[in-house]
Amino acid sequence: METLSRLWILFDYRCPNWDKIVFTSPTPDIHSFHPNISEAFALLGISDKIKIIDKPARYAQVIEPIQCIKPREKVFAECTSVYDRIASAVQIPEDYGPLKIYLSRAHLPKAKLNEAGLEWFDNFFRRNGFSVIYPEQLSLAETIRAIRGAETVAAMSGTLPHNMLFAKEGATLWILEKYATSNNFQPSINIIKRLIVEAVDCNAMIWPVSAGLGPFIIYPNRIFRSFAKNHGLKGAEAWNEKKKKRAIQQFIRLYRRHYCRKTT
Secondary structure (H helix, E strand, C coil): CCCHHHHHHHHCCCCCCCCCEEEECCCCCHHHCCHHHHHHHHHHCCHHHEEEECCCCCCCCCCCCCCCEECCCEECCCHHHHHHHHHHCCCCCCCCCCCEEEECCCCCHHHHHHEECHHHHHHHHHHCCCEEECHHHCCHHHHHHHHHCCCEEEEECCCHHHHHHHCCCCCEEEEEECCCCCCCCHHHHHHHCCCEEEEEECECCCCCCECCCECEEECCCHHHHHHHHHCCCCCCCCCCHHHHHHHHHHHHHHHHHHHCCCCC
């Protein structure tokens, strides 16, 4: 969001001639990047222009494009050009599906440790006809195909819904809120893509926690069960006391590990 969106300038008619796209990195080897980053450059057709530097360098002229999105402040229309060009470079059959997908965090190591209840939501959406997608296991092109081919996308809150930058305008997005507030970037994405968005609370906020660190309890609370009923989704029963107790125990154990300092 902060860096890739700056490439809007490459596709703007006012952009002067440019020779290199320079990024700073601890390592100068582009192949050490995550494959999806390299794939994004390839889909944009700029792989041969990328220059990675890990020490001071001098150039005749340097242009630093402005950031297209500033959370809860402003968003520029040019932002979409980068993501639209990436998505348009991916071949997507007209009848490509599935029409309903759920973007899951359940296979992310950090999420598996800190977010109790993820597997329940995988099973819930799978039983209701959604294809459960694990984006970290897919290439960028495969993720884009899944999102652009879907009419309804459901995702746990965080960075996963940011992938809707690659969605068709007007797509439906259900955001399952695991935290007390929404992610700073998401409202801008919802607006510029004209998404039809419903955010539904599905968390138990016992004590205040860091949005990036957690831990979280994610479960079918009363609000989520009402949401499921309104959309004809089956199987959103309340957890029994044993399952609730186990989730609370996990939360307390992780909370102490993350936030409680030992004193002597």
